[in-house]
Amino acid sequence: MKSRKFWVNSLVHVILAVLGGIWILPIVFAVLTSFRAESGAEKTYIIPKAFTLANYQRLFTIETGGLNYARWFGNTVVVAIFSCVLSAFFILCVSFALSRMRFRMRQPFMNVALILGMFPGFMSMIAVYYILKGFGFLETGATSLVALVLVYSGGAGLGFYVTKGFFDTIPKSLDEAAFLDGCTKWQVFTKVTLPLSMPIAVYTLITSFMAPFTDYIFARVILGQNRDYYTIAIGLWTMLEQEFIEQYYTRFFAGCILISIPIAILFLLTQRFYTDSMSGAVKG
């Protein structure tokens, strides 16, 4: 009996090791290639012959006619900051109204939101594109970034589910106590609900902040051809195009690793805030 257990355990560990290898190797490959000194795309070997930091440095040096990673990063950060503030504001407002107030259009609004959510997200992109073009947003690169902020945050009010669910868990007796003390609903929102909702507010902020870093299609449609105004996702995609792949292959991986670090940190934060918020607003 004991030896059988030993064999099962050994087998499990061997399987885990093999699987772990499969999960780790692509990352190892990406990291190794990002430090590879030899330029060019695919090689007949995997482990680089020499290592260098130059790939990382060159991401931040401006070359004429080249691709400007630092600039893309800046664009993405700016877009992300504005769109996350707007989105979070929209989501918190809608969630509070839906969770704490009863009004005529409440149920119709929630039903419409459910229906709108079932259409493919970018089905309406063509119309959005022409609306933004009509307002003159797509004339220059800088305003097209503004347009991108609007695209990311414009419909954000529909993403109220998680936050509303959280507000629903805050006991109504707290609100009632505040009303007795003479608070208006606005004061309840800002002084009772919001302070109790910090984890979910931060969660909302970070998830909307991360969206522009990982979105590919909306940026592709809105940002057009001017490479100076790309965001990081389409920029990295560009590095793999025929025209650039030979020259930028190693820098592509360097760029990927570099962008992964902040996103990984943010992801870990969202997990923490998500777990915190799921454990309820008012403890014990």
Next chain:
Amino acid sequence: MNKDISKTPPTVVGERFFTVEAFKYGDNITRLSALVFGLGNLLRGQAVRFALYIAAELGYIIYMAFFGVQAIANLGTLGTLTQSSVFDEAQGIYVTMPGDNSMLILLYGVVSILITLGFLCVMASSVRSAYVAQKALERNRKPDDFSTDAKSLLDTNLYKLLMAWPVTGILVFTVVPLVFMILIAFTNYDKNHQVPGNLFTWVGLENFKAMFSFGSTGLGSTFFPVLAWTLIWAVFATFSNYILGMILAIIINRNGTRLKSFWRFVFVLSIALPAFVSLLTMRTIFANSGPFNTLLMQLGIIKNPVVWWGDPTRAKIMIIIVNIWIGIPYTMLTTTGILQNIPAELYEAATVDGASPAVTFFKITLPYMMFIMTPYLITAFTGNINNFNVIYLLTGGGPESLDYYYAGKTDLLVTWLYKLTITNKDYNLGSVIGILVFVLMAVTSLIAYRQTGSYKNEEEFQK
């Protein structure tokens, strides 16, 4: 019938019918407020309200007179004047004469109709407001003045203040574009009818017929295979991630496994790469002369590079495998917590009864997990139907196929929609696909969500 009784409003009236009630029991001034907005407010001493209402009404009338009526009338034909080249005798060259722009006509028409709907809402609100003022006077109370109204925005009417901006955003960036695109499905706005050079017009259900019919003009020979692959993909992607992720979590959680947090870390590490980075990395790894083929050749397993993305069947399998690679760590994270919450007594009882690990899994773990994670599975399933990134960044829908209409063998409905609209400019077909995806999503989610408790008992949960 006694007049006095008929004038007394019912005691309990649903808010929904408040406008109807106002019409029924209001006096003539209240009723006239439907024609002259805010009239009731003006006569009852609410001047600012009157000013706001009348400004809205005048604004609408001016808009309709100069623009709106024409915009809605144009919807019937979507433009009649084609852009043309006219020979200019004086300059001796051909000059382009601007024609109608069907796309803008449709857009302005949709906007004008929405503005008219908004106008009707304001009209109803004007009648209600007059009625409220009337009732206040009947009870010898002064109707609220403007500062009271403004203050109520922070209190009983706070929802108006909170919802105003988000709803505006939703209207402009979601509703208007969506209505516009749905209408496009009933026109012939394809690559042969591009604005501003050409006009497009209504064609009824032609596009839907084309989508479902076979033969030289039909798209059925593309649509049905793509639909089939979309469903196969969604089922495999959802359940492979779910089941394998759960098994992985169980293996790591089981008592005999050492270094639990180390193994978790190993698998969670891949989450650190954003999905698009992992996808692009995977695409290069399995490229024809990419590192995976290199490795296999160095080990002597294969002689010539294997084409991973170029062969339809192999590409499909690879997509599902890569998706497993990306998805399992997420499932593992979510399931670990739930697994630890399964009551240990259940397992002890099973061991006492001599149940084998397989039986324990199928009789205890799986049913328990299914119970908790059904909503998660539904979200994952609908998310996979619309999983643009995995397909587009891995294969771009390829390998291309001559049997299909601008679709590759691994295209999902959504990536085909992308190609039809962005690359190919067949907006009408793209729009039809969008509507069909909606139907698919709606059917799936309705069947599924209706079963969950959180949908049925929303109010019960609130204390």
